[in-house]
């Protein structure tokens with residue numbers, strides 16, 4: 361598909377999302393940039409719902425990044441165990457918190473360039489923070505965005521960074537964060553991983569997966 365057609369398709373998808381999910385927002389519960397950062401690290405390979413179940417107690421026990429940086433790794437592993445991959449996550453949280461204290465005076469940086477240098481922070485987590493805390497445009501390529509953007513035909517790539525840049529080209533910059541949050545909602549509600557509910561989907565008329573399903 362040529363880039364102009366992809367842009368036209370993206371515009372229609374965006375129009376639909378604005379009507380269907382006007383209030384789409386990040387599902388992680390947070391009160392500060394550091395809480396969103398920790399929640400986002402914990403959400404890797406885990407649902408936001410499950411993360412939200414443990415974060416109130418976690419943030420009470422470790423009220424700031426300094427507390428996380430001083431945590432016992434073994435104890436933190438136990439605290440975050442239910443979110444999966446708890447060994448890596450505990451290590452990332454401790455190292456990331458220490459680095460923010462040492463290099464950024466305890467403040468979560470707002471630039472992509474600085475965020476991705478932090479341990480445990482990739483472009484997805486960086487964009488979550490940029491878009492949902494600092495309110496700057498960010499395309500958040502999580503599992504839902506990967507699946508839906510491919511099904512819709514907005515990208516043919518499977519590498520998250522390539523998908524991010526494909527979406528940056530076809531979605532207006534001011535809508536990047538909204539697009540990510542609302543397409544994620546559509547993925548959770550309708551375009552589910554195993555059984556997409558195409559007959560109930562308001563964007564089936566522009567969807568490549570749907571087109572191919574009925575062409576075969």
Ligand code: SF4
Pocket residue numbers: 508511512550551552556557558559561562563564567568569570
């Ligand atoms: S038509 Fe089906 S595959 Fe396409 S976006 Fe809708 S639910 Fe997903």
